[in-house]
Amino acid sequence: MKKLSYILLPAICLLFGHLTAQNISIEFNKNEIPVILKAIDRGSPYRIFFKEATLPDKKLTGAFSDAPIADVLNQLLSETDLTYWFYDAKNIIILPKTLIAKEFTADYYTAIEKTKEAAAKPPSKREIIIGQIDRLAASGKATIKGHVTNKKSKKPIDLATVYIEELELGITTDANGAFEVKVPPGKYTFSVNYLGFSPYKKQVTIYSDGDLEIKMRKGAVELTTVVVGADAVDVNVGNAQAGRTRIEIASLKKTPTFLGSYDLIKNLLFAPGVSSVGEGTTGFNVRGGEVDQNLILQDEGIVFNTAHALGLFSAFNPDLLSSVILYKGNIPAQYGGRLSSVLDIGMKDGDFNSYNLKGSFGPVASNLKVEGPVIKKKSSFIVGARASYTKWLLKALKIPELNESSSLFYDVNVRFTQKLKKKNTLTLAAYTSTDNFKFQNQFGFDYSTTMGQVIYKNIFSNKLFSKLSLVANQYSSTQYDYEGLDASNFSNSASNFKIKELLTYQPDKNNKWEMGFSSILYKVNPGDLSPRGSESILLPKMLDEEKGIENALFVSLEKTLSPALTISAGLRLSAYMNLGPKSVFQYAPDAPIRVENIIDTLDKSGILASYFGLEPRLSARYKLTPTSSIKGGYSRMSQYLNQLYNSDSPTPTSQYQLSTGLIKPFKSHNFSIGYFRNMEDNNWVTSVEFYYRFIDRLYDYKDFAIIPANEHIETELRIGKGSSYGVELSIQKKTGIWNGRLSYTYSKTRKQVPSINFGQPYPSGFDRPHDFSLLLNRSFNNRHTFTLNIVYQTGRPVTAPLTNYRTPNHLVIPIYSRRNEFRIPDYQRIDIAYTIGQGYKKDRKFRTSWTFSIYNLLGRKNAYSIFFRQSPFTGTQAYKFSVLGSAFPSVTFNLEML
Amino acid sequence: MKSKQFIFKKFGSLLLMALSLFATNSCLQEIDLQPNDEADGLLVIQGKLSIADSGFVQVYISRTFGFKKTTGPKDVLHATVTLTDDAGNEMDIPGGMLDGYYRLGFDPDTPPIQITPGTKYQLKVKTPDNKEYVSTPEELARLPISQGIRIVRKEKEFETTTGSIQQKPVLELMISTPLEAIPGEGNKKLIWEVTSNYKLTDTPNGCQWEDTIPHIKTCYIQSLENIEENLFFDGQQSSLTELTDFILFDQLITYKFAEGCYFTVVQQSLNSDAFKYFQNTQELLSRTGSMFDPLPGNLRGNFRNTSDESEQVFGYFYPTMEDTLRIYVSPDMADFPETNCPRNLPDALSAPNQCCDCLLAPGSSLTKPFYWEF
Known part of the structure; x- marks a missing residue:
């Protein structure tokens, strides 16, 4: 192939001086065709791709002076079965005449581009080359048939995980140790793992169809690669769990950004069944659930707040993520404590072999990540940081009110991983995140998370391994009111200490047990209201700290009963205790829980209240065909920690509330069933899933509830029940020139609480019956991608004014409708992005890429809320408040140094 | 003083401006909603x-x-x-x-x-x-008797339509009052009503109907000042036992003060339930639509239909003690503002107006209020 040799052949003289744009001058005397082609390649602006073995041994003599390249090639190839094809103005491919007549797909041309990358570097001794460029199928994809065997016994290895890192594509071997995958030509890293065997990792250059033999040695296995391994390529059909969504990390950097910041949470909103109240709000809603009904885990640490800048940006650094899985249906037994979903975010270990630095630079904030070995192959570190620079930008502006304001957020992740005795791994990780906001000298707020965790992974045998984790975490927030007689600071916090042991036992390929325990000690400061400054006349209020401990034992079994049928059954037994010391109000028996019905206040210590939860989890998958299956499941969930907010959605400064003797835990039953089908060799992934959730205990807020610093918070809540149901449709095309995802959800979410809405059912604030999103990528080649997002959602329910009355002193008082009786206008948004990806030369010391995006392309002013105001001149007028009022173009520059 | 719930509402109204710090260009827009009859x-x-x-x-x-x-x-x-x-x-x-x-x-x-x-x-x-x-x-509920009200002239910053900041003179109306009606009984919950009554004399110059006006009149025009909100203070949430120069509101100096103006402040005591009702009323009146806004509620009064509990009846009845205070703002206190009359309008627009006939002003009366001394 090209550039195999740079030996100058004196018999060939290429006259550079006579070179024009298309023409060349060359003389050759009894030279072989490959030698002549190499000389042209070397001495002219043209790059010629050919397979030496296909060229005849013929020796040619000739001379051309300022001749078109086509003339030269025509003569060289005149007596062969070969022809040439201009891939573009400067790149020429020599290939059999039979191939050129075919109708090539766009993938083919992309594949040709990939061959340049593959050919750019001479293969190393450890590199495997598969196929020939002239054998590439017209589809532009190469079919690789692989075979994984035990090197010593020569026996095939069943269910080994084969993972192509660059494509984030995984597959498992069958009973014969075989696998098959279709990929575009290029250079790839194949990682193969199987419990009890040393990991296999090889560079493979693929030109066309071919075979790959992989021989694995018995040995230690890094648990991380087992646990954080990629999904099998047919996971949509094959996995036993319904309602499980994996977020592709690689796709994050191609989706349009808001002000240049890649955002995990905004990307998550494209998944079916996931929505949010609107821009500028914290968190997300899954299947109609509240924001605080999602358990968000960063490794094993519970993340209370996912947002920077009130929700305009997410708190996760995308450069540090290794895997993101959302469980919204049948939640595995190892997870609990929330009703709606679990977002399991796995963080990357640092590189054990080499150092590298990576950064993204946007108009509002920048990311930086550095990683590398501490002791090569033994231990590694990774440090990632993000920060906004709006604080300095505001100072630079010549606008007085902005000069006096400040806005800043940052987050830092530090992670150290040590391999111990080959089999075990110890990870120490720390995370801190801070937001600080001040508007002139009028008000401000800040909120921060500090978290540390220790994770110890141990492999006892090739069938049994464990993961022990210890986590300490604190989230705190403060609102500041700087002015007036009521100037104040209002602080609240929630912290937890967690220990969890997860034991995995896999005696054979058909059985996988998971068991363990977890214990979480929560400490919640519901509110501390204090006067600010000497002028404030506010009475200070400090509520008692609340404590609770949530213990859980869990066990689950995933069992393959037949090639078609797999079941996963689990049981989680949770026990929660509300702990003292604390002042507890005693309300008159059989009387409503109101302040006027308090009959005593007791100072109590020890266990104040305790609750148990028996939480079965069951799911099953039945394969109808190799590419289609039906899955269904049921789970019972309990929730002992909630967030209190009497607004449309929680804010980062909303306080937390543990279950108490008067505020009982939430409970839900979750059912789901769906049909899943993959097509075209798992490139098309489709599903339709029905769900139903019944919450047999929840609370909502009475009208005009007062939440902050309220020591009688139970008097503001009303207990009831709720339900949600819906159907989720997802169609995803994973690769190809056009790829992307279409999601549609139809759902209904209802609450029924005595004394609210006259006891009648009403929609929850997150009820959006129609939720449609389309994420479409057009890959012009491997570097250039255009992305289009379209989002449509039914407007969320609101309580709106119906009528009004006038007071004798002419105030006009609005009368509001029943709760959530009306809806704000529907939400629509279109975003676009154009990504210029990294260059093909992987051996460069640094790589750059750009993302240009426009968020809210049409500048649509989507309503966040509707409210009414009156004035003496205009009377009563309805207004809509839009968080975003225009289109937001941005540019992000990404840099990676190796 | 308002409850802390209201303090957080201040966050909501300011948030509209504050979001601009993130360059989000958030906005408010009037929209048409179909009235529901x-x-x-x-x-x-x-x-x-x-x-x-x-x-x-x-x-x-x-x-x-x-x-x-x-x-x-x-x-x-x-x-x-x-x-x-x-x-x-x-x-x-x-x-x-x-x-x-x-x-x-x-x-x-x-x-x-x-x-x-x-x-x-x-x-x-x-x-x-x-x-x-x-x-x-x-x-x-018993009422603390106030110690007095006073007016102070100040400069205050206002944002102009072009976004720049401009200093303008305002008058601040302040009240001083104990919060306890009887020492040791505890602070009370207070609400104030503020009305103004200003003098306006006909300025017939430039009026097309000059000849038809029988004589130049002087009118006394009364208007409610706290038309957009209730003014109240929860003494039970305060560490003070009295309020000193508590600012009830401020008002731009306009033509209203050209011939003199009286402010009347009526201080009332409220029991807890009535206070809560006015608090809820205020919450509905001061909504901003932001994410910090408390959810609106169904404002229930204290009336019921004796034979049909399900009928929605609105409004409130409450007993109160009242203390009335007045203060006169003379033209010189307001630095002799211009009268805004006559109005230099094109003929086509010179319809009868309050410059020509002061009785056309809303709340106008030719009867001089008993407290007018000037």
Whole structure:
């Protein structure tokens, strides 16, 4: 192939001086065709791709002076079965005449581009080359048939995980140790793992169809690669769990950004069944659930707040993520404590072999990540940081009110991983995140998370391994009111200490047990209201700290009963205790829980209240065909920690509330069933899933509830029940020139609480019956991608004014409708992005890429809320408040140094 | 002082500006909503028993009306209104012949029924369609007697339409009052009503109808100042025992002060339930639509239909003690602002206006209020 040799052949003289744009001058005397082609390649602006073995041994003599390249090639190839094809103005491919007549797909041309990358570097001794460029199928994809065997016994290895890192594509071997995958030509890293065997990792250059033999040695296995391994390529059909969504990390950097910041949470909103109240709000809603009904885990640490800048940006650094899985249906037994979903975010270990630095630079904030070995192959570190620079930008502006304001957020992740005795791994990780906001000298707020965790992974045998984790975490927030007689600071916090042991036992390929325990000690400061400054006349209020401990034992079994049928059954037994010391109000028996019905206040210590939860989890998958299956499941969930907010959605400064003797835990039953089908060799992934959730205990807020610093918070809540149901449709095309995802959800979410809405059912604030999103990528080649997002959602329910009355002193008082009786206008948004990806030369010391995006392309002013105001001149007028009022173009520059 | 719930609402209104710090260009827009007539015509009963230098009961009975209605509320006439105390004593409140107002004034020293702090009072209303409504018994709270009000002239920053900041003179109205009615009894919950009454003399120059005006008149124009919000203070949430120069509101200096103006402040005491009602009312009036806004609620008053508990009845009846204070703002205190008259308008637009005929101003009267000394 090209550039195999740079030996100058004196018999060939290429006259550079006579070179024009298309023409060349060359003389050759009894030279072989490959030698002549190499000389042209070397001495002219043209790059010629050919397979030496296909060229005849013929020796040619000739001379051309300022001749078109086509003339030269025509003569060289005149007596062969070969022809040439201009891939573009400067790149020429020599290939059999039979191939050129075919109708090539766009993938083919992309594949040709990939061959340049593959050919750019001479293969190393450890590199495997598969196929020939002239054998590439017209589809532009190469079919690789692989075979994984035990090197010593020569026996095939069943269910080994084969993972192509660059494509984030995984597959498992069958009973014969075989696998098959279709990929575009290029250079790839194949990682193969199987419990009890040393990991296999090889560079493979693929030109066309071919075979790959992989021989694995018995040995230690890094648990991380087992646990954080990629999904099998047919996971949509094959996995036993319904309602499980994996977020592709690689796709994050191609989706349009808001002000240049890649955002995990905004990307998550494209998944079916996931929505949010609107821009500028914290968190997300899954299947109609509240924001605080999602358990968000960063490794094993519970993340209370996912947002920077009130929700305009997410708190996760995308450069540090290794895997993101959302469980919204049948939640595995190892997870609990929330009703709606679990977002399991796995963080990357640092590189054990080499150092590298990576950064993204946007108009509002920048990311930086550095990683590398501490002791090569033994231990590694990774440090990632993000920060906004709006604080300095505001100072630079010549606008007085902005000069006096400040806005800043940052987050830092530090992670150290040590391999111990080959089999075990110890990870120490720390995370801190801070937001600080001040508007002139009028008000401000800040909120921060500090978290540390220790994770110890141990492999006892090739069938049994464990993961022990210890986590300490604190989230705190403060609102500041700087002015007036009521100037104040209002602080609240929630912290937890967690220990969890997860034991995995896999005696054979058909059985996988998971068991363990977890214990979480929560400490919640519901509110501390204090006067600010000497002028404030506010009475200070400090509520008692609340404590609770949530213990859980869990066990689950995933069992393959037949090639078609797999079941996963689990049981989680949770026990929660509300702990003292604390002042507890005693309300008159059989009387409503109101302040006027308090009959005593007791100072109590020890266990104040305790609750148990028996939480079965069951799911099953039945394969109808190799590419289609039906899955269904049921789970019972309990929730002992909630967030209190009497607004449309929680804010980062909303306080937390543990279950108490008067505020009982939430409970839900979750059912789901769906049909899943993959097509075209798992490139098309489709599903339709029905769900139903019944919450047999929840609370909502009475009208005009007062939440902050309220020591009688139970008097503001009303207990009831709720339900949600819906159907989720997802169609995803994973690769190809056009790829992307279409999601549609139809759902209904209802609450029924005595004394609210006259006891009648009403929609929850997150009820959006129609939720449609389309994420479409057009890959012009491997570097250039255009992305289009379209989002449509039914407007969320609101309580709106119906009528009004006038007071004798002419105030006009609005009368509001029943709760959530009306809806704000529907939400629509279109975003676009154009990504210029990294260059093909992987051996460069640094790589750059750009993302240009426009968020809210049409500048649509989507309503966040509707409210009414009156004035003496205009009377009563309805207004809509839009968080975003225009289109937001941005540019992000990404840099990676190796 | 407002509850902390309201303090957080300040976050909401300012958040609109604050979001601009993230360059999000958030915005407010007027929108047209289809009026919903289904809830129009519901009964509203608003009543007050007031004890001060004079005593009176005022009840206003009307019906709800839609936002887009230009006719305003429909009054309920010919109802029977009775005030009772917790001992069962009653007095009828006459009125409702021409409008929805029912009034009875009395000498506080010789009231038809005993009016004393700590006693509970309630209102009974029988409408012409023979429906009976009754309010929950409400306790009359004692009132701290205020020490006085005063006016201070200050410069205040305002944002112009172009976004720049401009200093403009304002008058701040401040009150000083103890919060306890009786030392040791505890702080009270207070609410204030502020009205202004300013003088305006006809300026016929430039009026097309100059010849037809019989003579130059002087009018006294009264208007409610806190038209967009209730002014209240929860003394029970304060560490103070008295308020000193507590700012009730500030007002730009305009032509209103060119010939002199009186401010009248009526300080009232409220019991806890009534205070909560006004607090809730204020919450609805000051919504900003931001993510910090508390959810709106269904404002329930303290009336019910005695034979149909499910009927929605709005409004509130409360007893209160009142303390009235006045202050005069002379033209020189306001630095002699211009009168805004005559108006230099094109002929086509020079319709009769309040410069030509001061009686055209809303709230205008030729009767000089008894407290006017100037």
